[in-house]
Amino acid sequence: MHQPTQGAAPAAERVYLDHAATTPVRPEVVARMAQVLAGVGNPSSVHGEGRAARRILEDARTLLAGMLGTDPDGITFTSGGTEANDLALGAAPGRPVLVGATEHASVLEAVPDAPRIPVGPDGLIDMAALAGLLAEHRPGLVSVMLVNNETGVVQDIQRLAVEVHAAGALLHVDAVQALGKLPGVTLAALGCDLLTVSAHKIGGPQGVGALSARPGLLLPARLRGGGQEGRRRAGTHNLPGIAGFAQAIRLLDSAEPERLLGLRRRLEARLLAGLPDAAIAGAAAPRAPHITALVLLGRPAELQVIRLDLAGIAVSAGAACSSGKVQASHVLQAMGLGPLAGCALRLSLGWSSTEAEVDRAADAISGLHRPAGTLPAMAPPLPNGMTVAT
Structure with a gap:
């Protein structure tokens, strides 16, 4: 029988938002x-x-x-x-x-x-x-x-x-x-x-x-x-x-992309409302309905992933192709984010995702960080093409 990691939420209470890595088998x-x-x-x-x-x-x-x-x-x-x-x-x-x-x-x-x-x-x-x-x-x-x-x-x-x-x-x-x-x-x-x-x-x-x-x-x-x-x-x-x-x-459903888009919009709206100094990477471009790259200024992704895992939320800091290691994203570096490439979470949705899971994840992520109306003093500036949510 699978035992949850010490200090982590039980499996039945967990929220899985890493479908871009792999999605549950139907x-x-x-x-x-x-x-x-x-x-x-x-x-x-x-x-x-x-x-x-x-x-x-x-x-x-x-x-x-x-x-x-x-x-x-x-x-x-x-x-x-x-x-x-x-x-x-x-x-x-x-x-x-x-x-x-x-x-x-x-x-x-x-x-x-x-x-x-x-x-x-x-x-x-x-x-x-x-x-x-x-x-x-x-x-x-x-x-x-x-x-x-x-x-x-x-x-x-x-x-x-x-x-x-x-x-x-x-x-x-x-x-x-x-x-x-x-x-x-x-x-x-x-x-x-x-x-x-x-x-x-x-x-x-x-x-x-x-x-x-x-x-x-x-x-x-x-x-x-x-x-x-x-x-x-x-x-x-x-x-x-x-x-x-x-x-x-x-089993693919032509209506599924629209459902996922609704969930992604709900997730991002709640995140940006609760995290005034957050931004979405790639928000200015056309995007698929199931992936959000959330940049949190001055907050290392590795620590965020661990803390969210202990809170029962499974997310990623980028692609799941580095043998379990959390590294600065080469994608975000190529987009000009510089040091912020190590401060991004990837939240991804799939066929089993629900509104309740989205809401719980947004609340958990927002709850990990203090509300901030201004940027942290040590945070690097945002690159061209990104803005802080207001």
Whole structure:
């Protein structure tokens, strides 16, 4: 039986606001995965059991292909968004790659020497800088995420696609935080060539994702040793995970983004009312409905996360990709926040979030800090594009 951390609130009383890291697995997904786990059969086998497993695999592939707007052959199942991103980054071998400065670590660390496309204070790609980098480096591929995983800022991918394709490059889009949160997450609607998605952000299991490629685009393998996935990705398929992914896709609700937007607005209104010296990073840009990056001047994020955890509120200080370490956000640093990059909380919503949870979290966060009508004397100034709430 799970025991809560000493001094922390019991699990039943906790509020989970870290859905951008992972969201709870839906009960229907658990049931479907259990059903597949109870069976037997490798999709690569030719006997009856193998063919039954192959049908489960290909049904999921067809479902995902239809949702993302490609042929089933354009879907490559992976171990998650990180592997899908890595596969995409190899789509133009021998040619340079450009990446956004606020990309997920799975992109930035996979191509550490790739030139980074700067963003403005609002978190949006600097189009003039992109044009200069395209002309200078003549890349084969550009990678920019649709929804930033720390701020929720939504990039204008259609505009980027025009510039990237005019320069003769492929465009890869990490849409892990966009699936189920934004409409039009398809290759055609975005105008991109490659699209990454992941199951565990939409109520599916961890450990399964996919890369969608436009029809006819050939991808060199990064993981070799078998003929699975059209020889693009070797290894025995995670069939229960893929079946769970498909079930989570079937459960997506077109009304959910509007519900989440209402919750996010409620959360931010209560936070800013209770914390006069707080600000929302990226508030000047279009944002996805489920992520809030709350900047609290002069208050280290690490201490805030710990104190809120003890109060029964699970939040993050940025991306959950640093082995449990709390570090200053490279996303907020790229947006020009400087020292404030270490003073931001990420609060993220999901399918199980409720108004009661939002209210409790807002009250808890506000209660941790004294009311302040003026900035603390030692607080650094806000960068351009950010204002203190009034």
